Amino acid sequence: MTTEVEYGRYPVARLAVPEWMLKVERLGRVYGPFDDAVIASTGPEVGSSKSALNGAVVAAWDVSFEVAAGEALGLVGESGSGKTTVLRCLAGDVAPSRGEARLRTAAGDVSMFELDPSARRRLRIDTLAVVYQDPAEGLKLNISAGGNIAEPLTAAGWRNFGNIRNRASELLTRTEVPINRMDDLVRGFSGGMKQRVQIAKALANSPSVVLFDEPTTGLDASVAAGVLDLIRSLLEEHRIAAIVVSHDFAVIEMLTSRCLVMQHGRVVENALTDQLLEDPHHPYTQRLVAAARS
Amino acid sequence: MLLDDLINPTQSDELLDEFAKREIRRAMLAAVAIPGYQVPFGSREMPVARGWGSGGLQITLAVVHDDDVVKVIDQGDDDGVNAVNLRRLVTTSTGADQTSVAAEASVIQSRHRIPEDGLDEESILVLQVPVPEPLRGVERDMRELARMHAEADYSRMWVSLYEDKVRNGVITQTTGYPCLVNERYVVATTPIPRWDIPRLHESPFLTLFGAGREKRIYAIPPRTKVEPLTFDDVPFEVEDADGASCAMCKSSDAFLVSLPNSDVWMCSDTDWCRRTREANA
Numbered sequence: 147m148t149t150e151v152e153y154g155r156y157p158v159a160r161l162a163v164p165e166w167m168l169k170v171e172r173l174g175r176v177y178g179p180f181d182d183a184v185i186a187s188t189g190p191e192v193g194s195s196k197s198a199l200n201g202a203v204v205a206a207w208d209v210s211f212e213v214a215a216g217e218a219l220g221l222v223g224e225s226g227s228g229k230t231t232v233l234r235c236l237a238g239d240v241a242p243s244r245g246e247a248r249l250r251t252a253a254g255d256v257s258m259f260e261l262d263p264s265a266r267r268r269l270r271i272d273t274l275a276v277v278y279q280d281p282a283e284g285l286k287l288n289i290s291a292g293g294n295i296a297e298p299l300t301a302a303g304w305r306n307f308g309n310i311r312n313r314a315s316e317l318l319t320r321t322e323v324p325i326n327r328m329d330d331l332v333r334g335f336s337g338g339m340k341q342r343v344q345i346a347k348a349l350a351n352s353p354s355v356v357l358f359d360e361p362t363t364g365l366d367a368s369v370a371a372g373v374l375d376l377i378r379s380l381l382e383e384h385r386i387a388a389i390v391v392s393h394d395f396a397v398i399e400m401l402t403s404r405c406l407v408m409q410h411g412r413v414v415e416n417a418l419t420d421q422l423l424e425d426p427h428h429p430y431t432q433r434l435v436a437a438a439r440s
Numbered sequence: 441m442l443l444d445d446l447i448n449p450t451q452s453d454e455l456l457d458e459f460a461k462r463e464i465r466r467a468m469l470a471a472v473a474i475p476g477y478q479v480p481f482g483s484r485e486m487p488v489a490r491g492w493g494s495g496g497l498q499i500t501l502a503v504v505h506d507d508d509v510v511k512v513i514d515q516g517d518d519d520g521v522n523a524v525n526l527r528r529l530v531t532t533s534t535g536a537d538q539t540s541v542a543a544e545a546s547v548i549q550s551r552h553r554i555p556e557d558g559l560d561e562e563s564i565l566v567l568q569v570p571v572p573e574p575l576r577g578v579e580r581d582m583r584e585l586a587r588m589h590a591e592a593d594y595s596r597m598w599v600s601l602y603e604d605k606v607r608n609g610v611i612t613q614t615t616g617y618p619c620l621v622n623e624r625y626v627v628a629t630t631p632i633p634r635w636d637i638p639r640l641h642e643s644p645f646l647t648l649f650g651a652g653r654e655k656r657i658y659a660i661p662p663r664t665k666v667e668p669l670t671f672d673d674v675p676f677e678v679e680d681a682d683g684a685s686c687a688m689c690k691s692s693d694a695f696l697v698s699l700p701n702s703d704v705w706m707c708s709d710t711d712w713c714r715r716t717r718e719a720n721a
Contacts, residue, residue: 267593293606296599307605307673
């Protein structure tokens with residue numbers, strides 16, 4: 147069955163509209179005091195996310211999107227455009243100034259920003275996982291790869307040593323970390339392997355949503371390609387709703403079907419990824435794509 | 441006690457004034473009311489250095505009356521230098537009597553051991569605690585520690601047990617084995633060895649933990665559930681002396697310690713050893 151969906155500026159034929167897993171509405175994050183005038187004094191038209199009125203920084207404003215199970219959404223933009231701020235608001239590392247984020251869980255929809263901090267952290271255990279650019283942020287470097295995976299498992303109530311070992315080795319095998327490195331400290335791993343362990347940890351409790359913050363930026367090209375391959379097959383396999391933040395179009399092209407382009411804290415273009423790459427509309431997107439293609 | 445007495449205290453031989461005792465007793469009451477929760481208290485300067493039992497000493501001084509009988513042990517030994525000095529300090533400043541027999545004592549202050557026998561509903565066990573925070577090994581940020589306790593988020597503690605098992609094949613932690621008290625708070629059972637931990641579970645006596653340097657008091661009230669953290673398939677084990685028996689009293693069912701560089705084992709609880717020998721003779 148196909149339906150006509152108004153997408154971007156011209157209709158696109160798609161399979162039946164999938165149900166969203168994560169829905170974000172009018173998300174905003176401002177550093178400093180703000181009102182409508184302050185918001186209006188920033189953005190792509192002005193060419194800055196810092197207000198000339200009072201110096202407040204509008205890191206992200208009016209960001210809305212939804213992601214379905216098995217779908218990956220890209221957030222693109224140069225550094226400082228606000229994409230990581232959006233991701234950190236969703237991860238719970240930064241408090242948003244405005245907006246709503248609804249997450250579909252087995253127990254019904256939850257409004258993430260209305261949860262108290264402890265309920266928010268529980269969500270991170272088994273529903274919403276994050277893969278950070280810097281493995282040191284997502285992993286404890288001075289414990290073993292298996293121990294890092296044991297952390298979300300024990301947080302979710304696993305109390306059987308053998309079962310934890312089995313689950314950890316299963317995840318590490320899936321993420322192509324040599325199983326004989328399972329009991330070695332993560333500190334001694336290469337960058338690519340650390341990132342694979344971080345992905346294994348994120349998948350430990352089969353989350354329904356995974357946020358990727360520049361997952362391959364710190365890796366060299368061949369290693370990055372391997373990690374991207376892995377992420378792509380995992381997303382398909384587990385029907386995960388993913389958000390991928392990156393400034394690298396190669397990553398976006400490989401992983402995502404749709405993406406938002408951000409500039410100075412605003413979304414300037416929202417389109418299917420292949421369409422965006424072939425036919426960028428916003429002048430900023432055109433510059434980005436041209437820079438990536440050259 | 442009248443307010444006037446508090447405001448205008450008369451000079452006495454006691455080490456703690458009534459204000460201090462009251463504050464420590466309040467902290468103890470809070471600790472008993474919330475088993476396993478570390479209650480902060482204003483640790484006073486004591487005539488012993490912090491780290492040498494000043495926390496236990498303050499608790500003992502706040503609970504002891506002149507009709508109490510006090511036993512003080514250091515490593516299970518009533519005649520250790522530190523035990524002798526602390527006991528003399530307590531008895532001379534409060535007028536309490538002293539004993540080495542646990543069954544006769546109403547307050548037992550200890551570092552390292554729970555006496556092998558003799559504790560009942562009338563006993564109060566006071567432990568001198570060096571490090572009251574069970575999570576100190578896995579987290580240094582105090583705010584994060586407070587959050588972890590508040591949310592009963594002990595996954596990092598489990599990870600450290602996992603790591604210990606992976607690295608060493610067995611759980612190697614000897615003293616201070618982490619235990620879940622009343623199905624809520626994880627406590628450090630420092631300074632006692634694993635051997636004594638099963639005896640805290642549903643014990644008839646009250647256990648008070650005092651950390652003078654870290655300014656914390658916590659408690660395990662009588663008849664409280666105390667479960668050592670263990671994986672389902674890795675049973676909790678106490679120390680094993682390889683079937684050895686005490687060189688003096690021949691006991692093999694007490695906590696034994698070996699003399700340095702030798703195969704000679706002796707009871708850690710010297711008074712229990714003495715009484716066993718007298719009964720055998």
